[in-house]
Amino acid sequence: MKILFAASEIYPLIKTGGLADVAGALPVALRKKGHDVKLIMPAYQGILEKVAPIQKSINLGNPFGVGDLLLLETHIPENDTPIYLLQCQALYEREDGPYVDKNGLDFEDNHIRFAALSWATATLALHGSLIEWQADVLHLNDWQTGFAAAYLESWKVKHLPVVTTVHNLRYNGSFDMNQFSSTHLSTELLSMHGMEFYGRFSGLKAGLVYADAITTVSPTYAKEILTPEYGDGLDGTLKAIQHKLTGILNGVDYDQWAPEVDSLIPENYSIESLTLKQTNKLALLRENGLSEDLSKPVFGVISRLTEQKGLDLVLQAMPAMLEKGARLVVLGSGDKHLESAYLALQENYPDQVSVRIGYFEDYSHRIQAGIDALLIPSRFEPCGLTQLYALKYGTLPIVRQTGGLADTVFEGTDNANGFVFSKATSEELEAAIERCMTCFDDKEHWQARQINAMRCDHSWEAVTDQWTALYQSLIEDA
CATH class of the missing domain: 3.40.50.2000 (Glycogen Phosphorylase B;)
Known part of the structure; x- marks a missing residue:
């Protein structure tokens, strides 16, 4: 045709x-x-x-x-x-x-x-x-x-x-x-x-x-x-x-977005060499001057900073997680009041939070490879691509059940590949992050979920x- x-x-x-x-x-x-x-x-x-x-x-x-x-x-x-x-x-x-x-x-x-x-x-x-x-x-x-x-x-x-x-x-x-x-x-x-x-x-x-x-x-x-x-x-x-x-x-274009072939990340890896993801995690933490404790999870945000994307909810839910040793890496731009609020969070937790305002394609690849979980608490999301990239990188998405997020990320099933919540509230998001942190501490369970994620085929x-x-x-x- x-x-x-x-x-x-x-x-x-x-x-x-x-x-x-x-x-x-x-x-x-x-x-x-x-x-x-x-x-x-x-x-x-x-x-x-x-x-x-x-x-x-x-x-x-x-x-x-x-x-x-x-x-x-x-x-x-x-x-x-x-x-x-x-x-x-x-x-x-x-x-x-x-x-x-x-x-x-x-x-x-x-x-x-x-x-x-x-x-x-x-x-x-x-x-x-x-x-x-x-x-x-x-x-x-x-x-x-x-x-x-x-x-x-x-x-x-x-x-x-x-x-x-x-x-x-x-x-x-x-x-x-x-x-x-x-x-x-x-x-x-x-x-x-x-x-x-x-x-x-x-x-x-x-x-x-x-x-x-x-x-x-x-x-x-x-x-x-x-x-x-x-x-x-x-x-x-x-x-x-x-x-x-x-x-x-x-x-997703897996010629651009796959950890096996991605030339923009420090260390390539696959399902068979999943432990090498840790090398990318350490590199990301060092790049941003954050605490290098690999036993605690690193969360990420790669998004326009808008309320549509639920990024105000992250600001409410995240401090409790930071107090438990989590780290947060943010890349995005958007509403000026949200940009300021994320920069203030970074000031309050300089060893645990890194915020870059703007969008840098190469850096977004390093984040996907280096974080453990990606936060996408959108109020609505027609499709979403970042969760599809995350799945391929063994980075577990934490998503609100809406639009394309609901079609691609699952929890509580045999094919669980992330964490899902239904209402756009900071309480529900915080509960989902808590479930994520509990799962992260169970290395066998966490790796099984990573493998489910990486096996998803969302190729064009x-x-x-x-x-x-x-x-x-x-x-x-x-």
Whole structure:
């Protein structure tokens, strides 16, 4: 099958979260199965230095009045995946991140920036003659490409099937109505059954309503978003179109995330050489100047520091564990008050707590290899990737039972591979950490749980058959 895959970020070119990991790995896995996948993404500042030399440039004109949109044909050197980069200096070449400025505020023209990406995506999907390659399926991801489904709808022509994947429903890409005219979309789409969203217009809602199939990144999250608690104002819309909705769990690129082959950790290890994980633990403690007592557990956090991720609960539950000799290693950034609170915890326990604000890919690998347990007490979690990485490294996740965490981490069963609690309270989290510490003291029991974790197969190869079946069914129905 020929699949056009559109995303606003793709690893290893640019990454702010899990979307980039998925967009970087799923197309590669599909290509390994023999499918013909091409990517499209904006040419942000610095991206051209990370790709192969440009083979062809196609001028799509100046539909938004901000300068010509150029489609640059190239490929990603690391995996040879073909990619079209949408170049427009006024829209994409900025020193800050892909979505927000240096103050953490959304760019005021994000509606134009991602309408342009969506328009180019829809144009490419409809007019394969532009690149002498006609897609069979268009795969959109999150609100930034959701407008593409609206363009195809507004052009009122027969077009290829469209899949929209929701990585996080909370980010719905909604904008003020006075900005709508600049997208050049038809006002016919502005109904409650279209892309209108509580008096605004939403790129994500467009992607949902006008898609032929909707996927989320885990089966449990697909059920949760039909409820007011998790639906973020879109549960009514999703209930009306739930026949299009399915949950397919994200995979992991084990070429990047496996302790046997990871070049970013001090010592490689496997199930057969699990004791070598201790070398990584000691190295992590030394790197951070923490107490080197290997008989006590080391907990980790690798996350955006937000209340969505339940990181306020960790602050409440952790001091009691630190008093018992535990250590805590934190990597992340987010809400300023949470950043300050974690730095204060580090000040109070300088020999037991290390906090780094920011995100450093190589350091996140060293943490996964060096800690004993990973804390993920999320209030909601569409899929979660850090727990999947942790499992592979024999690092036991402590998770709240929600979304993809509920689908991948188990306790109290023969295949127990972590620790699970149900209510988002510091008391329940503290009880789960207590169970973890008790298990840690029973080395035989702990190692059995580590082996269960490391045997879990969450490779992309394991899930591509589900994607292939979905694409095939859409093509057959078209």
